[in-house]
Amino acid sequence: MSNWRNTGITTIILLTILLLVGLTVASVITGENTQYTNEQNYDQMTEEVINEISTYIQIKDQKGKYYNINGTQKIEKIALLISPLVSQDIDVTQLTIQLDNGEKVKILSFDGNASKIDSNTLFNHPIWKNLTGNNFGFISIVDLDNSLIDHNAINDYSDNIYVVFKLPNDMTLEKRDKLIVTLFPSTGITRTTLLEAPLPIHPIVTFE
Numbered sequence: 001m002s003n004w005r006n007t008g009i010t011t012i013i014l015l016t017i018l019l020l021v022g023l024t025v026a027s028v029i030t031g032e033n034t035q036y037t038n039e040q041n042y043d044q045m046t047e048e049v050i051n052e053i054s055t056y057i058q059i060k061d062q063k064g065k066y067y068n069i070n071g072t073q074k075i076e077k078i079a080l081l082i083s084p085l086v087s088q089d090i091d092v093t094q095l096t097i098q099l100d101n102g103e104k105v106k107i108l109s110f111d112g113n114a115s116k117i118d119s120n121t122l123f124n125h126p127i128w129k130n131l132t133g134n135n136f137g138f139i140s141i142v143d144l145d146n147s148l149i150d151h152n153a154i155n156d157y158s159d160n161i162y163v164v165f166k167l168p169n170d171m172t173l174e175k176r177d178k179l180i181v182t183l184f185p186s187t188g189i190t191r192t193t194l195l196e197a198p199l200p201i202h203p204i205v206t207f208e
Helices: 002-030 035-054 126-130 147-151
Strands: 057-069 072-084 096-100 105-116 135-142 160-166 178-184 191-196 204-206
Touching: 057 191, 072 178, 105 126, 105 147, 126 135, 126 160, 135 147
Parallel strands: 105 135
Antiparallel strands: 057 072, 057 204, 072 160, 096 105, 096 178, 135 160, 178 191
């Protein structure tokens, strides 16, 4: 997981450098040497790149829980531990989640279900009662200023929040099944992760 995160961050930095170099080369080739035009282009591009980076969501942990469904062990609940890359307001009400198992694509929305972990365990938290397979919620692990609960926002790189959802009945995972989960923020970089169901040796599993 950490290797993938580091690779992603490095890629963003390299892309930023390549974009800046590309703009400079294009300016030279086309003869656009007007100072105002160059400054305007650089300012706009820099703003866009900073916006992309500042809304980047890291996925730090990926867990699921197996249940016996009609005599078969299937993962029904999934929890992804997320955190912003940098301290920046990210409005979670604008976040959507896409599930893709290769046969079906499902879009989940946020409808206000957010709570602290408190003394509850992750997969037995009361918030799961409000999750239907069409929506998702948040369980706050670390949120020093309560921005998630009070303002529906994660805003500090120290925030650690589990985004939790139940899989629809026709998308639950048996061992070796794969699911592509994509987080779509309102602006910035889309975050995608591939979940492959491991052997159900224990009810709670960690996706690699």
